[in-house]
Amino acid sequence: MKSDDEIFDDIEGMVLRDAAKLYSPTVIEHFNSPQNFGAIEDAHANTFMSGICGDTIGIFVTMAGEKISEIGFVTNGCGPTIACASALTCMAKGKNPDEARKISSQQLIEFLGGLPIEHTHCADLAVNTLRGTLAKLP
Numbered sequence: 001m002k003s004d005d006e007i008f009d010d011i012e013g014m015v016l017r018d019a020a021k022l023y024s025p026t027v028i029e030h031f032n033s034p035q036n037f038g039a040i041e042d043a044h045a046n047t048f049m050s051g052i053c054g055d056t057i058g059i060f061v062t063m064a065g066e067k068i069s070e071i072g073f074v075t076n077g078c079g080p081t082i083a084c085a086s087a088l089t090c091m092a093k094g095k096n097p098d099e100a101r102k103i104s105s106q107q108l109i110e111f112l113g114g115l116p117i118e119h120t121h122c123a124d125l126a127v128n129t130l131r132g133t134l135a136k137l138p
């Protein structure tokens with residue numbers, strides 16, 4: 001008889017195999033190990049936005065001179081939403097606000113190695129939330 005840990009590993013393996021049929025390795029990596037996750041308490045700017053599905057992303061930015069020195073996100077969204085916000089924060093970190101504002105949904109999707117059509121709006125939500133945050137910088 002299998003132990004609880006072995007049963008959990010079996011289920012986790014099945015979930016990952018199913019996810020790999022739909023999502024690129026980069027999407028799965030950012031979903032499993034989100035980068036820059038968490039709110040930044042004394043951020044210079046932040047914005048929360050909700051997508052057409054009701055999922056919400058919040059993005060927080062702290063500047064050091066002209067560059068984004070710290071960037072964090074929170075979300076109540078699904079795996080692709082987490083992956084989009086995580087990847088976008090990686091793409092934006094270290095850039096100046098004008099450069100970060102120019103990152104498009106298409107560029108984010110390409111960075112992620114593609115997204116199923118029903119989840120391309122997750123990229124739009126992440127990009128729009130970052131742009132909303134950048135627009136609030138003093």
Ligand code: FES
Pocket residue numbers: 051052053054055077078080081119121122125
């Ligand atoms: Fe709606 Fe990801 S933002 S499913």
